[in-house]
Amino acid sequence: MNVVIMGCGRMGSTVAARLSNEGHHVAIIDINVHAFTRLPADFRGRRVVGSGTDHQFLEEVGIGEADAFIALASGDNRNLLASQRAKHVFGVTTVVTRVKDPLRSELFEELGLRTFSPTKIGADLAHDALFSELSPGSEA
Amino acid sequence: MYIIVVGGGIVGYGIGLELQMMPGHEVTIIERNASRAAELREELGEMVVDGDGSEVAFLEQVGAGRADLLITVTADDAANLVACQVAKHRFGVKRTISRVNDPRNEELFRMLGVDSTVSASQAVMAQIETTLPEHTVVPLMSLEGSGLKVVDLHLQEGAPAAGRPLRDIRLPDQTVISLVIDGDGPRVPDGDTILHSGDEVIAVIPVDAEETMRELITGRPESG
Numbered sequence: 570m571n572v573v574i575m576g577c578g579r580m581g582s583t584v585a586a587r588l589s590n591e592g593h594h595v596a597i598i599d600i601n602v603h604a605f606t607r608l609p610a611d612f613r614g615r616r617v618v619g620s621g622t623d624h625q626f627l628e629e630v631g632i633g634e635a636d637a638f639i640a641l642a643s644g645d646n647r648n649l650l651a652s653q654r655a656k657h658v659f660g661v662t663t664v665v666t667r668v669k670d671p672l673r674s675e676l677f678e679e680l681g682l683r684t685f686s687p688t689k690i691g692a693d694l695a696h697d698a699l700f701s702e703l704s705p706g707s708e709a
Numbered sequence: 710m711y712i713i714v715v716g717g718g719i720v721g722y723g724i725g726l727e728l729q730m731m732p733g734h735e736v737t738i739i740e741r742n743a744s745r746a747a748e749l750r751e752e753l754g755e756m757v758v759d760g761d762g763s764e765v766a767f768l769e770q771v772g773a774g775r776a777d778l779l780i781t782v783t784a785d786d787a788a789n790l791v792a793c794q795v796a797k798h799r800f801g802v803k804r805t806i807s808r809v810n811d812p813r814n815e816e817l818f819r820m821l822g823v824d825s826t827v828s829a830s831q832a833v834m835a836q837i838e839t840t841l842p843e844h845t846v847v848p849l850m851s852l853e854g855s856g857l858k859v860v861d862l863h864l865q866e867g868a869p870a871a872g873r874p875l876r877d878i879r880l881p882d883q884t885v886i887s888l889v890i891d892g893d894g895p896r897v898p899d900g901d902t903i904l905h906s907g908d909e910v911i912a913v914i915p916v917d918a919e920e921t922m923r924e925l926i927t928g929r930p931e932s933g
Contacts, residue, residue, distance in 0.1 A: 622787055624813045646763050646787035649794075654817055672765035673791070676799050 573598065573635045573661075575621035575651055576642035580667070580687075582607035584639060589614045596630055599642075621651040627659065637663040645669050652682055711776045713802075714738045715762030715792045716783035717749045720808060724780065725753045737771050741783075763791040765799055773800040782808040790814070793823045824853055846923050851916065857883065860922065862910040867928035871908075876900035878925065881918035887911050 570593045574585050577599035585597040586609050595614030598621050599605065605616045619626040621642060632638065638655040640648035645668045652666040666684045668674035674686035712728060714721050717740030728736045738753065739762035740746040746759035760767040762781070773779070779796040781789035789807045796802040809815045809828040818826045838847045845865060851858040864871055870878050875886060875898055888911040889898045896902075904910065906928070914922055 623811075624817075644787065646785070646791040649791050650787040650814075650817075653790075653821055657820055658817060670764060673763070673795065676765060676795060680794070680798060 570636045571634055572637045573630055573632055575640045577604035581641040586612055622647050632659045635661050640666045645673055711735045713776045713779045715781040717745055720782040763788045765795055776802045778804045780806045784810055786810050786814050797822055845927050846919050856916055857913050858916050859913055862926050864904055864906050864908045864926045865928035866906040868926045870925040871904050871906050875902045881921045883915050885913040
C-alpha cells in the first residue's frame with residue numbers, strides 16, 4: 570500500500586515507522602525538515618519537506634497514486650483542509666484525519682471523513698483509568 | 710440580519726467599519742489574537758470578541774445558530790474553510806463567504822459548499838484582463854444560485870453583433886444587455902440600440918454562455 574502521511578510529530582513518525590516496518594510504501598511530509606529526526610534511523614520511506622495543505626506540493630509527493638492519506642499535523646484545520654483535498658480532489662480512497670477538537674472531529678465524521686480525536690480518546694482513557702484504580706476489577 | 714465575521718485583520722476591520730454604518734444589522738467580529746481583539750474593540754466596540762472562529766463551541770457561544778451570514782477573512786485558508794463548513798453544517802448558516810488567500814484553493818472551497826469566494830489575486834487579474842485586447846469577455850461577478858453571471862464585453866472590429874439593432878441579434882436565453890458604454894458614456898440600451906466596435910457592454914449571461922457571447926463580439930477575419 571502507498572501511504573502519504575502529513576505531519577512528522579511524535580504520532581506521525583511513530584505511524585510512519587510502523588507502516589514502513591509492515592512493508593508499506595510510506596511518504597512522510599512536514600513543513601519542518603528537523604521533524605524528520607524523530608524517525609528511526611532505519612526508516613525506509615520518503616521524507617519530503619513541504620506543506621500538506623498545498624495543492625501542488627501534494628501532487629508532487631504523488632498523492633494521485635496513494636492508496637491512503639493520513640493527516641497528523643498539529644493543526645486541526647490544516648488536517649481537515651488537506652484531507653478533504655486528498656479525498657475529494659485527488660480521489661484518495663482511504664483518508665484518516667486527526668482532529669483534536671472532539672466537536673469538530675464528530676462533525677467532519679458526519680461529513681464523510683474518517684476522523685479520530687486524541688482528546689476524546691485520552692479523556693475516556695483517563696476516566697476509565699481513574700475508576701479502575703479506585704475499584705480494581707469492577708466496571709467503571 | 711445577523712452577520713458573523715471571522716478574522717479581525719485589515720479586511721475584517723474594514724468590513725466591521727462598513728457594517729457599522731448600516732443600521733439594523735447585528736455584527737460579531739471574531740479575532741483569535743487577544744491583543745488585536747482589544748485593539749479592534751477600542752474602535753468598533755462590543756461587536757469584537759476574542760476567540761477561535763473555527764471552533765464549534767465558540768461559534769455556538771456567539772450565536773452562530775441564528776446567524777444569516779458568516780464571512781471568513783483570516784489569512785489562513787484552512788481556518789477559513791473549516792469555519793465556513795462548521796457554520797453551514799453544524800449551525801445551518803444559510804450563506805457563507807470566504808476570502809481565499811491561495812487562489813488554487815478557490816475550487817476546493819466551492820466544491821465543499823462555501824457559497825462565495827473572494828480572492829485578491831483573482832480580482833486583480835480581472836482588472837488586468839479588462840485592459841488586454843485579447844480578453845473580450847471578462848467575468849465581473851457570479852450571481853449565486855441563479856446560474857447567471859455579470860460580464861464585461863469588449864466589441865471588436867467586425868464582430869457579428871456590431872452594426873445591427875440589438876433586437877436582431879440572437880443572444881443566449883436569459884441574457885440581458887444591461888449597459889452600453891461608448892464615447893458618450895453609459896446608457897441603458899433598447900431593441901433599437903446599435904452596438905459598434907470599441908463599445909463596452911455590461912451584460913448578465915448564463916454561466917455556460919460565455920463562449921457564445923465571445924463569438925458574437927469577436928471580430929472575424931475578412932475571408933471567414
